[in-house]
Amino acid sequence: MASKAPRHEMPTQEAKVRAQNFNEVALGYSAETAIEEANRCIQCKKAKCIEGCPVGIDIPKFVKQIAEGAFSESARILKETNTLPAICGRVCPQESQCESKCILGVKGEPVAIGRLERFAADHEMANGNTKYEKTKPTGKKVAIIGAGPAGLTCAAELAREGHGVTVFEALHVPGGVLMYGIPEFRLPKNVVQQEINNLKDMGVEILTNQVVGKITSVKELLENGYDAVFLGTGAGLPYFMKIPGENLNGVYSANEFLTRSNLMKAYDFPNNDTPIKIGDQVAVLGGGNVAMDAARTAYRLGAKDVYIVYRRSMNELPARAEEVHHAEEEGIQFKILTNPIAINGDENGNVKSMTCLKYELGEPDASGRRRPVAIEGSEFELPVQTVVVSIGQGPNPLVTTTTPGLELNKWGNIVADESTMATSIPGVYAGGDIVTGAATVILAMGAGKTAAASINEYLKTK
Amino acid sequence: MYRVVKRRELAEAIVLLEVEAPAVAKKAQPGEFVIVRQNDNSERIPLTIMDFNREKGTITIVIQEVGYSSALITDMQEGDSFVDFVGPLGIATEIENYGTVLCVGGGVGIAPIHPIARGLKEAGNKVISVLGARSKDLMILEEEMRAASDEVVIATDDGSYGIKGFVTHGIQSILDKGVKIDCIWAIGPAIMMKSVANFTRPLGIKTIVSMNTIMVDGTGMCGACRLEVDGETKFACVDGPEFDGHKVDFDLAMKRSGFFRNEEAVAYDKIKSCKSGKEGK
Numbered sequence A: 001m002a003s004k005a006p007r008h009e010m011p012t013q014e015a016k017v018r019a020q021n022f023n024e025v026a027l028g029y030s031a032e033t034a035i036e037e038a039n040r041c042i043q044c045k046k047a048k049c050i051e052g053c054p055v056g057i058d059i060p061k062f063v064k065q066i067a068e069g070a071f072s073e074s075a076r077i078l079k080e081t082n083t084l085p086a087i088c089g090r091v092c093p094q095e096s097q098c099e100s101k102c103i104l105g106v107k108g109e110p111v112a113i114g115r116l117e118r119f120a121a122d123h124e125m126a127n128g129n130t131k132y133e134k135t136k137p138t139g140k141k142v143a144i145i146g147a148g149p150a151g152l153t154c155a156a157e158l159a160r161e162g163h164g165v166t167v168f169e170a171l172h173v174p175g176g177v178l179m180y181g182i183p184e185f186r187l188p189k190n191v192v193q194q195e196i197n198n199l200k201d202m203g204v205e206i207l208t209n210q211v212v213g214k215i216t217s218v219k220e221l222l223e224n225g226y227d228a229v230f231l232g233t234g235a236g237l238p239y240f241m242k243i244p245g246e247n248l249n250g251v252y253s254a255n256e257f258l259t260r261s262n263l264m265k266a267y268d269f270p271n272n273d274t275p276i277k278i279g280d281q282v283a284v285l286g287g288g289n290v291a292m293d294a295a296r297t298a299y300r301l302g303a304k305d306v307y308i309v310y311r312r313s314m315n316e317l318p319a320r321a322e323e324v325h326h327a328e329e330e331g332i333q334f335k336i337l338t339n340p341i342a343i344n345g346d347e348n349g350n351v352k353s354m355t356c357l358k359y360e361l362g363e364p365d366a367s368g369r370r371r372p373v374a375i376e377g378s379e380f381e382l383p384v385q386t387v388v389v390s391i392g393q394g395p396n397p398l399v400t401t402t403t404p405g406l407e408l409n410k411w412g413n414i415v416a417d418e419s420t421m422a423t424s425i426p427g428v429y430a431g432g433d434i435v436t437g438a439a440t441v442i443l444a445m446g447a448g449k450t451a452a453a454s455i456n457e458y459l460k461t462k
Numbered sequence B: 001m002y003r004v005v006k007r008r009e010l011a012e013a014i015v016l017l018e019v020e021a022p023a024v025a026k027k028a029q030p031g032e033f034v035i036v037r038q039n040d041n042s043e044r045i046p047l048t049i050m051d052f053n054r055e056k057g058t059i060t061i062v063i064q065e066v067g068y069s070s071a072l073i074t075d076m077q078e079g080d081s082f083v084d085f086v087g088p089l090g091i092a093t094e095i096e097n098y099g100t101v102l103c104v105g106g107g108v109g110i111a112p113i114h115p116i117a118r119g120l121k122e123a124g125n126k127v128i129s130v131l132g133a134r135s136k137d138l139m140i141l142e143e144e145m146r147a148a149s150d151e152v153v154i155a156t157d158d159g160s161y162g163i164k165g166f167v168t169h170g171i172q173s174i175l176d177k178g179v180k181i182d183c184i185w186a187i188g189p190a191i192m193m194k195s196v197a198n199f200t201r202p203l204g205i206k207t208i209v210s211m212n213t214i215m216v217d218g219t220g221m222c223g224a225c226r227l228e229v230d231g232e233t234k235f236a237c238v239d240g241p242e243f244d245g246h247k248v249d250f251d252l253a254m255k256r257s258g259f260f261r262n263e264e265a266v267a268y269d270k271i272k273s274c275k276s277g278k279e280g281k
């Protein structure tokens, strides 16, 4: 029976404590809480929530199993549609996806679908993973370029069909943004590692240190025994503001800052050898999830004041509400309606301040958001020693420029058919951020899955 | 994985390592580099490809101990392995027949200039190499450079070998003979490349330099390696590492390469104390 209990809060580390460590902020539901929360679901016949999930997970079905205490069965149902539930349960923007459609949300609060998904997946991880049954090999081979969520999902789906799958990853570890971008305190790396181990158990071969476009090319892969190729190389090219002073010492791209801290574990310097340097005052430019991650990382690395510098108001922040809330709790300061026009350095080339303008909101622009307009004479100086530029990423051209015949759009993203993920080259498919531009983990996974289905069909014709 | 098959000490704190990396060796070209990690806690360190052997499947690198991470690598012995060795990275040197070219190498920069000199010679250029070092005992790869060049000029800061002075004095000595130089490659410490570029700018001789900025991924993902060329921001790892020396902002590059100096010193102390421990027993 569905209960009338209010939505269950996620237990978290206390803000003051967690701002000093890199451990996960959200602690996860206990079994009792999970069962109670699952019991809030009224098991709709026409479950709207499913429409909100980009991969169409059968939400009432997995939630029901939790309500009945059948946690492993719940995880199994999740894994039928979602290869990486422990990750999605943590990082999906649920409030604008599945949970935004939940019927309970009309009058009250939606079922905490993401938290339940995480609960079932974590329970499964802690208590022995379901072993995958090895499928009979088809003898067909597929090369996957990029080991982010798009590539990993595509790999899993194809391995399940019995195809031989090799993943080529440029960095020294697989995982893409899950490993180098999203911080440990939001997505523990051992969770990602376990999911990757599952893939290896399924027989997927993962080759690291392979920069496709340099060590090999798409054409060579197709000539050397691969029957199809999937491109999931992500949006890894950092954008800068193009303002004076951006190459001063102390200005990082969010990618560099987060890669140093996460992938290279600079937060544990000198036990790990990669350094990171942080001033007492840090400005993070931008208002998305990446900016929140950078700001919260900076604070944990020992900065005294961390400012999010954003040109519009709190209402327009593109980051998830939960992340903004967590950041505020931890003491991140929001300098909204503010934009830098220059970064200033000292005689040694180190950042000492930013010159900023104040803004006010004017008429709505093409995106429907009120346009920020600079206030005349509002120029002021903000003392900072570190600036993290976090205004977005574009497609990395290493693969696209070395693959003749591959159609790109004007931003350099690969053009792929929405329903099949097929590119302009037969046998070559693409998905994730390299196609859509920077988006979400679950969308990248959805694309990887769609591509796998088409590749599977394509291989039948070969 | 990435096993060291040969080690040779070229001079004090400068070591040559030949490393098994067949897939990299298959594609390597002059001017490109690799990024290595010595162990699971290591930094990613960029090193120029000094030589490659496609049949043996090996890459040769030459590394100078300047800090913690490089010291870990110069300490490696035959049979030891790198955990990671990724490449080839960067844009290869544009090898063509230019006519008479100068290959200028300073210090450990002689190593990366070597495959370029050899490639240029094979392409039919007259190759004159100018090799600089602080003193005679720090001069490396002279024999290899002689084999790769038509002529070699040597300069040492202290005059212990060849011309007394900098590589720019070596270049001057060639110009003094009336040689017409069509193009120059200069690789070495930033300050050396800067002085070569300043020297050749008024002479209008095209000068290509190889920028060793701080790097992390080496694939254009992080922007740590940015520098300014002709007022524009470039990424050394994917737009270079070779650039027109007359357009590079060297002062900025030098400031940027010192950014982590204090932190690196902390790490370096770690190995120095443990090295002295080793010697103690």
Ligand SMILES: Cc1cc2nc3c(=O)[nH]c(=O)nc-3n(C[C@H](O)[C@H](O)[C@H](O)COP(=O)(O)OP(=O)(O)OC[C@H]3O[C@@H](n4cnc5c(N)ncnc54)[C@H](O)[C@@H]3O)c2cc1C
Pocket (backbone or CB within 6 Å): A091, A092, A093, A145, A146, A147, A148, A149, A150, A151, A168, A169, A170, A171, A174, A175, A176, A177, A178, A181, A182, A183, A210, A211, A212, A213, A232, A233, A234, A235, A236, A258, A289, A290, A293, A396, A398, A399, A431, A432, A433, A434, A438, A439, A440, A441, A442, A444
């Ligand atoms: C800091 C940060 C926080 C984020 N937070 C969230 C969040 O909370 N929720 C959410 O849903 N989304 C979030 N995102 C977005 C999400 O991570 C991405 O949309 C998603 O990772 C895209 O997946 P992908 O597989 O397309 O690419 P990526 O994850 O970028 O993976 C691409 C992989 O390809 C590799 N590669 C690139 N070029 C080559 C090459 N030439 N050869 C071989 N390999 C190559 C890369 O090294 C990388 O491993 C965040 C992103 C960032 C940067």
Ligand SMILES: Cc1cc2nc3c(=O)[nH]c(=O)nc-3n(C[C@H](O)[C@H](O)[C@H](O)COP(=O)(O)OP(=O)(O)OC[C@H]3O[C@@H](n4cnc5c(N)ncnc54)[C@H](O)[C@@H]3O)c2cc1C
Pocket (backbone or CB within 6 Å): B033, B045, B046, B047, B048, B049, B061, B062, B063, B064, B065, B066, B067, B068, B069, B070, B071, B108, B111, B112, B211, B212, B213, B214, B215, B241, B257, B258, B261, B264, B265, B268
């Ligand atoms: C494309 C490229 C190719 C390179 N090829 C070679 C090579 O073939 N052989 C070789 O010995 N080195 C080469 N380098 C430099 C090498 O990567 C650095 O010496 C190394 O990263 C230093 O690490 P460390 O921890 O030992 O020293 P750190 O402790 O990091 O630095 C010690 C001192 O060395 C200087 N330094 C730091 N990083 C660099 C750098 N990237 N370049 C120059 N000086 C630096 C700093 O001023 C610092 O004070 C190359 C660099 C690049 C970018």
Ligand code: SF4
Pocket (backbone or CB within 6 Å): A052, A053, A054, A055, A056, A057, A059, A082, A088, A089, A092, A094, A097, A098, A099, A113, A114, A117, A442
């Ligand atoms: S995958 Fe994401 S959107 Fe789908 S149900 Fe899970 S949390 Fe919701």
Ligand code: SF4
Pocket (backbone or CB within 6 Å): A040, A041, A042, A043, A044, A047, A048, A049, A050, A059, A060, A101, A102, A103, A104, A111, A113
């Ligand atoms: S819409 Fe909400 S209540 Fe209905 S099935 Fe989905 S989660 Fe349960």
Ligand code: FES
Pocket (backbone or CB within 6 Å): B214, B215, B216, B217, B218, B219, B220, B221, B222, B223, B224, B225, B226, B235, B236, B237, B238
């Ligand atoms: S080293 Fe990261 S972009 Fe060049």
